[in-house]
Amino acid sequence: xxxxMSRGKSLWARSKARLLRSGGSGGFDRQASExxxxxxxxxxxxxxxxxxxxxxxxxxxxxxxxxxxxxxxxARAAAQDVGRVLVIDTSQGATALSGPLELPRxxxxxxxxxxxAGFSEVIRxxxxxxxxxxxxxxxxxxxxxxxxxxxxxxxxRALDASYSLTIFCAEMTExxxxARxxxxxxxxxxxxxxxxxxxxxxxxxxxxxPLHWMDQDE
Numbered sequence: 001x002x003x004x005m006s007r008g009k010s011l012w013a014r015s016k017a018r019l020l021r022s023g024g025s026g027g028f029d030r031q032a033s034e035x036x037x038x039x040x041x042x043x044x045x046x047x048x049x050x051x052x053x054x055x056x057x058x059x060x061x062x063x064x065x066x067x068x069x070x071x072x073x074x075a076r077a078a079a080q081d082v083g084r085v086l087v088i089d090t091s092q093g094a095t096a097l098s099g100p101l102e103l104p105r106x107x108x109x110x111x112x113x114x115x116x117a118g119f120s121e122v123i124r125x126x127x128x129x130x131x132x133x134x135x136x137x138x139x140x141x142x143x144x145x146x147x148x149x150x151x152x153x154x155x156x157r158a159l160d161a162s163y164s165l166t167i168f169c170a171e172m173t174e175x176x177x178x179a180r181x182x183x184x185x186x187x188x189x190x191x192x193x194x195x196x197x198x199x200x201x202x203x204x205x206x207x208x209x210p211l212h213w214m215d216q217d218e
Contacts, residue, residue, distance in 0.1 A: 005155040015116050018060075018125070021146075023153070025057070025123030025164075025186045027050070030100035032035075032070065032073050032074060032077075032214070033121070034175065034212075034214070035070070035074060036074055036078065036214055037192045038076055038188070038190070038212045039056055039074060039188065039190065039212075040078065042054065042056070042187050042188040042210070043078075043165055043187075044188050045099060045166075045187075047164070048208060048209050050191050052160040052161065052184075053155075053159070053160035053162070053163050053164055053165065054164065054165045054166070055156070055168065055176060055184070055185075055186045055187055055188050056165065056166070056167050056168070056186060056187060056188055056189065056190070057159070057167075057168045057170060057179070057186045057188075057190070057209075058070055058071040058074060058075075058167055058168070058169050058170075058173065058188035058189070058190045058192065059141050059168075059169075059170045059172065059174075059175035059189060059190070059191055059192065059207075060171040060172040060175065060192055060194070060196075061172065061191040061192060061193045061197070061204065062167075062171070062172055062193065062194055063164050063171070063172050063192055063196070063197075064194035064196060065171070065172065065192045065194040065216055066070060066094055066095055066097075066171070066192070066194070066216060067170070067190075067192040067216075068089070068091065068097050068100075068169055068214075069101070069141065069212060069217050070088065070190065070216075070217070071087060071089075071097070071135060071167060071169035072097060072100075072101075072119060073188070074167070075087040075131055075167045076126065076128065076129060076131055078165060078167075079126075079129060079130050079131035080129065080130070082164055083163045083164045083165075084132070084162065084163045084164050084165070085130075085131055085132065085163060085164065085166075085167070086131075086133070086159060086162075086163040086165075086166045086167070087126075087131060087132070087133055087167045087168075087169060088109055088125070088134045088167070088168050088169065088176065089108070089109070089134065089135055089136045089169045090109060090132070090136055090168060090169065090170045090174045091136045091169070091170075091171060091174075092136065092139045092140065092171070092173075093139070093171075093200065095137075095171070096133070096135065096136045096182050097133070097169060098133075098136065099151060099161075101126065101127065101133060102183045103124050103127070103133060103135060103152070104124075105135045105136060105137065105138070106135065106136075106137045106138045107121050107122050107135075107137055108134060108136050108137030108138075109134055109135065109136055109137050109140070110121050110136065110139075110140055110145075111136030111137045111148075111194065112134070112137070112140055112155055112157050113146040113151050113152055114145075114146070114147040114151075114166075115145040115147060115148070115151070119158075122124040122134055122135065122137070122142065122160075131132070131157055132163070143173070143177065144177050144181065146181070149182075152181055152182065153181075153182060153183050156182060156184070157198055159186065160184070162164075168186070169179070172203075174203050175189075175207070176203055176204075176206050176207070179207050179208075180206055185208070185209055186207075186209045187209065188209055188212070189207055189209060189210070190212045190213075190214060191204070191207075191212070191213050191214070192214055192216050193213060193214070193215050194216050195215065195216060199201055
């Protein structure tokens with residue numbers, strides 16, 4: 001457990017070096033490095049306060065934004081030093097992280113929340129390292145259909161107890177639903193902006209936790 005900010009800075013420095021070796025290009029590497037430093041500082045603060053696992057959201061700031069690349073890059077870098085890190089993909093379309101990872105999409109988060117699968121059936125290891133991955137599962141028929149009332153909170157609290165850092169990867173609509181539904185708030189969020197947003201993001205006022213902004217890698 002991190003007990004002081006100096007150690008948090010040390011973890012960030014090592015994670016940053018790993019991130020820069022992991023790929024990306026030019027400006028995106030710089031933005032990812034800044035976002036990682038910001039996330040690690042919030043993680044260190046959460047651990048210092050002795051709270052439950054740290055929840056971070058990496059989300060699209062508009063409907064055209066795709067946060068998946070940023071979420072995977074930051075999660076892999078953090079997982080090298082933080083300990084137990086889980087990335088939860090909530091993508092409802094073809095952009096799901098399970099594709100590039102060559103891991104099954106389902107059963108995943110949807111099935112877990114609907115009591116159609118257990119934790120051991122849905123949590124997998126990232127093929128490249130120590131990061132754990134929870135796929136999106138089959139697209140839900142109804143928006144916000146996470147199962148019985150209170151099930152989403154119950155699942156996420158169980159994950160908080162098992163992982164030091166949980167990173168939710170969510171496109172804009174899903175991010176807003178999660179922020180409005182979960183009783184325990186996110187510690188912070190990294191918002192990924194598209195170059196050509198297809199609408200204003202005024203609804204982001206619903207995300208009442210600290211936000212860091214970065215541009216989509218293209």
